Amino acid sequence: MSDKNKKMVEAITPIDEDFAQWYTDICLKAELVDYSSVKGFTILRPYGQAIWENITRILDGMFKATGHENVAMPLLIPESLLQKEKDHVDGFAPEVAWVTRGGSEELEEPMCIRPTSETLFCDHFSRVLHSWRQLPLLYNQWCSVVRWEKTTRPFLRTREFWWQEGHTIHETAEEALAETRQQLDTYAELCEKHLMMPLMKGIKTESEKFAGAEATYAIEAMMHDGKALQAGTSHYFGDGFSRAFDVTFTGRDNSLQYPFETSWGVSTRLIGGIIMTHGDSEGLILPPAIAPFQVVILPIAQHKEGVLDKAYELKERLQKFVRVKLDDSDNSPGWKFSEWEMKGVPLRLEIGPKDIEKGQCVLVRRDNREKTFVPLEDLETVIPAMLNELATALYNKAAQNLQNRTVTCTTMDEIVQKANEQTGYIRAMWCGEEACEDTMKEKAGLGSRCMPFEQEQVSNVCPMCGKPAKHLVVWGKAY
Amino acid sequence: MSDKNKKMVEAITPIDEDFAQWYTDICLKAELVDYSSVKGFTILRPYGQAIWENITRILDGMFKATGHENVAMPLLIPESLLQKEKDHVDGFAPEVAWVTRGGSEELEEPMCIRPTSETLFCDHFSRVLHSWRQLPLLYNQWCSVVRWEKTTRPFLRTREFWWQEGHTIHETAEEALAETRQQLDTYAELCEKHLMMPLMKGIKTESEKFAGAEATYAIEAMMHDGKALQAGTSHYFGDGFSRAFDVTFTGRDNSLQYPFETSWGVSTRLIGGIIMTHGDSEGLILPPAIAPFQVVILPIAQHKEGVLDKAYELKERLQKFVRVKLDDSDNSPGWKFSEWEMKGVPLRLEIGPKDIEKGQCVLVRRDNREKTFVPLEDLETVIPAMLNELATALYNKAAQNLQNRTVTCTTMDEIVQKANEQTGYIRAMWCGEEACEDTMKEKAGLGSRCMPFEQEQVSNVCPMCGKPAKHLVVWGKAY
Numbered sequence: 001m002s003d004k005n006k007k008m009v010e011a012i013t014p015i016d017e018d019f020a021q022w023y024t025d026i027c028l029k030a031e032l033v034d035y036s037s038v039k040g041f042t043i044l045r046p047y048g049q050a051i052w053e054n055i056t057r058i059l060d061g062m063f064k065a066t067g068h069e070n071v072a073m074p075l076l077i078p079e080s081l082l083q084k085e086k087d088h089v090d091g092f093a094p095e096v097a098w099v100t101r102g103g104s105e106e107l108e109e110p111m112c113i114r115p116t117s118e119t120l121f122c123d124h125f126s127r128v129l130h131s132w133r134q135l136p137l138l139y140n141q142w143c144s145v146v147r148w149e150k151t152t153r154p155f156l157r158t159r160e161f162w163w164q165e166g167h168t169i170h171e172t173a174e175e176a177l178a179e180t181r182q183q184l185d186t187y188a189e190l191c192e193k194h195l196m197m198p199l200m201k202g203i204k205t206e207s208e209k210f211a212g213a214e215a216t217y218a219i220e221a222m223m224h225d226g227k228a229l230q231a232g233t234s235h236y237f238g239d240g241f242s243r244a245f246d247v248t249f250t251g252r253d254n255s256l257q258y259p260f261e262t263s264w265g266v267s268t269r270l271i272g273g274i275i276m277t278h279g280d281s282e283g284l285i286l287p288p289a290i291a292p293f294q295v296v297i298l299p300i301a302q303h304k305e306g307v308l309d310k311a312y313e314l315k316e317r318l319q320k321f322v323r324v325k326l327d328d329s330d331n332s333p334g335w336k337f338s339e340w341e342m343k344g345v346p347l348r349l350e351i352g353p354k355d356i357e358k359g360q361c362v363l364v365r366r367d368n369r370e371k372t373f374v375p376l377e378d379l380e381t382v383i384p385a386m387l388n389e390l391a392t393a394l395y396n397k398a399a400q401n402l403q404n405r406t407v408t409c410t411t412m413d414e415i416v417q418k419a420n421e422q423t424g425y426i427r428a429m430w431c432g433e434e435a436c437e438d439t440m441k442e443k444a445g446l447g448s449r450c451m452p453f454e455q456e457q458v459s460n461v462c463p464m465c466g467k468p469a470k471h472l473v474v475w476g477k478a479y
Numbered sequence: 480m481s482d483k484n485k486k487m488v489e490a491i492t493p494i495d496e497d498f499a500q501w502y503t504d505i506c507l508k509a510e511l512v513d514y515s516s517v518k519g520f521t522i523l524r525p526y527g528q529a530i531w532e533n534i535t536r537i538l539d540g541m542f543k544a545t546g547h548e549n550v551a552m553p554l555l556i557p558e559s560l561l562q563k564e565k566d567h568v569d570g571f572a573p574e575v576a577w578v579t580r581g582g583s584e585e586l587e588e589p590m591c592i593r594p595t596s597e598t599l600f601c602d603h604f605s606r607v608l609h610s611w612r613q614l615p616l617l618y619n620q621w622c623s624v625v626r627w628e629k630t631t632r633p634f635l636r637t638r639e640f641w642w643q644e645g646h647t648i649h650e651t652a653e654e655a656l657a658e659t660r661q662q663l664d665t666y667a668e669l670c671e672k673h674l675m676m677p678l679m680k681g682i683k684t685e686s687e688k689f690a691g692a693e694a695t696y697a698i699e700a701m702m703h704d705g706k707a708l709q710a711g712t713s714h715y716f717g718d719g720f721s722r723a724f725d726v727t728f729t730g731r732d733n734s735l736q737y738p739f740e741t742s743w744g745v746s747t748r749l750i751g752g753i754i755m756t757h758g759d760s761e762g763l764i765l766p767p768a769i770a771p772f773q774v775v776i777l778p779i780a781q782h783k784e785g786v787l788d789k790a791y792e793l794k795e796r797l798q799k800f801v802r803v804k805l806d807d808s809d810n811s812p813g814w815k816f817s818e819w820e821m822k823g824v825p826l827r828l829e830i831g832p833k834d835i836e837k838g839q840c841v842l843v844r845r846d847n848r849e850k851t852f853v854p855l856e857d858l859e860t861v862i863p864a865m866l867n868e869l870a871t872a873l874y875n876k877a878a879q880n881l882q883n884r885t886v887t888c889t890t891m892d893e894i895v896q897k898a899n900e901q902t903g904y905i906r907a908m909w910c911g912e913e914a915c916e917d918t919m920k921e922k923a924g925l926g927s928r929c930m931p932f933e934q935e936q937v938s939n940v941c942p943m944c945g946k947p948a949k950h951l952v953v954w955g956k957a958y
Contacts, residue, residue: 037557074521077517096581099576101579148582
């Protein structure tokens with residue numbers, strides 16, 4: 001019993017007492033991850049991995065429905081290949097892991113573990129692309145990548161992380177730009193409809209864009225504490241990489257041409273976003289679409305005759321339309337309540353001797369703890385409806401937080417004042433100069449999150465320098 | 480048109496002329512793989528990746544149905560962790576890739592890219608295991624691993640390959656042994672029922688077992704040329720790794736105990752097995768269960784009114800019950816026939832103006848080229864039946880090859896003679912001494928494939944040394 005007792009007292013830190021500690025507590029105590037023996041490398045435990053698999057299944061279906069095909073590229077990039085595109089190597093070389101020995105031999109050329117695979121895809125494209133008839137090539141791969149980060153936190157910033165990276169090439173710039181935007185919209189749909197995370201969509205400023213890209217589009221989600229999480233990015237490369245890697249094709253007019261390129265990715269970072277968007281002091285709250293278990297059945301007084309039988313029978317029935325877990329362990333009901341609340345299972349179904357007598361059960365929503373007595377014959381309709389209501393409630397609550405923490409400012413004084421009042425987004429104009437981004441960072445501690453696609457002229461001048469305003473920028477602190 | 484013409488003349492090498500070249504031709508020309516810029520690292524192209532995804536989906540379903548859970552372990556293993564189990568490090572250290580630099584810093588301790596992850600799983604188990612109540616832990620991960628091989632061939636032996644590795648720990652030796660055998664049976668079911676590959680199942684001899692294992696069980700498939708392919712292995716470790724990594728739990732009697740361990744894996748090597756078991760001089764022949772497309776629809780005289788419309792209509796109908804591709808490109812029918820034959824699509828559906836008039840289509844089986852005229856209204860029953868017949872025929876043909884190439888011998892002279900006559904399996908007794916395995920290699924050029932589970936006493940003495948025979952061994956050449 002010592003393990004179990006230990007678990008009862010090891011409550012997680014209250015969310016508003018220490019948000020960072022609360023986050024770490026959830027990652028470890030809900031058994032999403034374990035730290036490994038290698039600094040900055042985490043282990044996805046079964047519960048964390050199951051969430052990631054649910055995300056990948058949804059997203060992979062979306063990719064395939066829009067004509068994308070999966071491939072698998074090598075893990076290693078020779079140094080000379082990484083160096084072919086100048087901006088790209090400048091951006092990534094400082095943070096890659098280098099393989100210098102294979103077996104007992106020193107390698108003639110060091111190779112890095114892929115931090116991202118633009119170079120590998122381009123190298124492949126240069127060999128297989130011949131004619132405009134093959135275009136577009138719409139490729140994606142699911143894998144892990146390594147970036148030698150200095151400070152790390154589970155899901156948010158780790159030296160190894162799991163992700164998908166899409167890489168496509170197109171006959172024209174217009175088609176590539178449309179793809180870039182379409183894939184951002186796919187990510188937005190995943191986040192808004194399945195992960196229940198409200199978003200801001202926009203374009204990154206020059207200083208924040210991806211190394212080697214002409215433009216980076218991003219979705220930015222706001223966490224419970226008002227900080228932004230860049231949840232996904234989609235890049236347009238023009239023909240820069242094609243030229244650097246000599247990727248060519250014979251065009252419709254028989255001339256040799258360079259294709260236009262995109263890449264886009266989301267990662268296990270999304271799980272960090274789910275935790276920080278929806279969780280509360282009792283633990284995780286999982287959106288039904290990606291919850292490993294959507295319903296947990298807890299038998300009450302399970303030693304009494306007929307209770308466990310009924311619970312098994314319900315499990316059989318429910319697993320036809322929801323992912324369901326039956327906890328028939330000999331832990332106390334109180335322990336089970338806490339455990340499955342911490343793990344964020346959307347609905348708890350309690351069934352005891354009295355319920356069975358009355359032909360009913362109790363359904364408890366994880367988000368608002370609302371209890372409902374439900375006739376057993378109605379479960380097929382009530383459970384899906386309740387899961388939908390819960391999902392909508394999660395989205396609305398997060399949208400309210402986003403709205404509460406977003407303000408529009410026109411002067412630097414106002415910006416500094418608002419930034420001191422609360423963490424969140426400040427919408428303000430910008431002249432387009434990097435120096436003014438630096439000023440914003442120094443004076444208000446805020447970075448540019450993005451230039452939202454929905455632009456609006458909230459004032460005529462840049463609050464930092466007083467020069468004519470060019471873009472509306474959303475400023476904030478970010479993970 | 481130059482690309483297309485090029486394709487027509489670039490026929491693949493006939494299978495019985497040069498089997499090795501035939502194999503490579505298929506890998507490249509059926510667009511399963513591309514060589515990368517890193518020696519021994521291949522790229523899985525969309526068609527190859529789709530086959531692998533179909534295999535993984537079937538196998539992952541089997542794992543989950545037997546209570547296994549997926550996790551994700553780190554890519555890197557610190558040198559000190561790799562060294563904890565002596566036999567294991569002796570087996571793997573000579574063939575791993577070493578990371579010695581991260582970003583701009585030299586690492587204090589080199590880390591290798593995982594060649595297999597026993598050490599990582601044990602390290603994790605040592606942190607999370609406390610009580611017998613948690614056992615068994617039945618874990619699996621899908622990932623790629625790196626082994627710095629000297630000579631490489633697509634799928635069969637590459638420096639990086641994709642696989643799953645299962646790692647489980649159990650309260651008792653009996654349970655772990657049962658798991659070892661159960662997982663081998665799962666692999667056998669995958670191969671025999673889905674990949675249509677007949678197998679031999681058995682135990683590896685001491686010299687052939689996995690580094691650190693107490694016992695290695697294997698499934699061995701026979702290729703078209705009579706060589707064996709080790710298609711999957713399942714290892715029993717006893718408590719050796721547990722002791723080396725200090726993995727302990729409090730037992731039912733409150734004493735501290737070491738769990739018993741297993742690991743098991745299959746890899747993209749299976750795709751090499753599929754190619755070499757079923758293919759012919761025209762190219763791949765894919766078992767329906769894992770074919771990216773089970774039916775390819777080829778419209779005949781597609782410029783004529785109504786043909787393409789009918790083809791699209793059929794595609795809509797068929798995709799409800801099979802994976803279907805419609806090739807409406809402007810390539811000639813002859814080109815399309817060759818292309819999709821080479822890619823091994825099990826059934827070709829031809830539909831032209833005359834067929835439409837008669838309300839029928841032509842179905843052509845890839846394996847025996849049998850043509851059948853089928854009324855359009857019967858497709859929902861005829862296609863699944865024909866796919867089943869084709870699958871059975873593939874299995875039977877391979878089983879016939881296995882039978883034809885298996886002989887039983889009792890003397891060394893007989894063994895040498897049979898080994899010279901044809902490539903295949905020789906069943907012969909063995910005394911159990913490694914020296915006699917060496918003798919067999921020297922004199923007949925054969926290695927021990929396994930000691931089949933179904934033992935039989937075919938003679939009383941070891942043909943190599945004349946000492947009393949202990950085991951029936953199947954000997955052969957292997958990939």
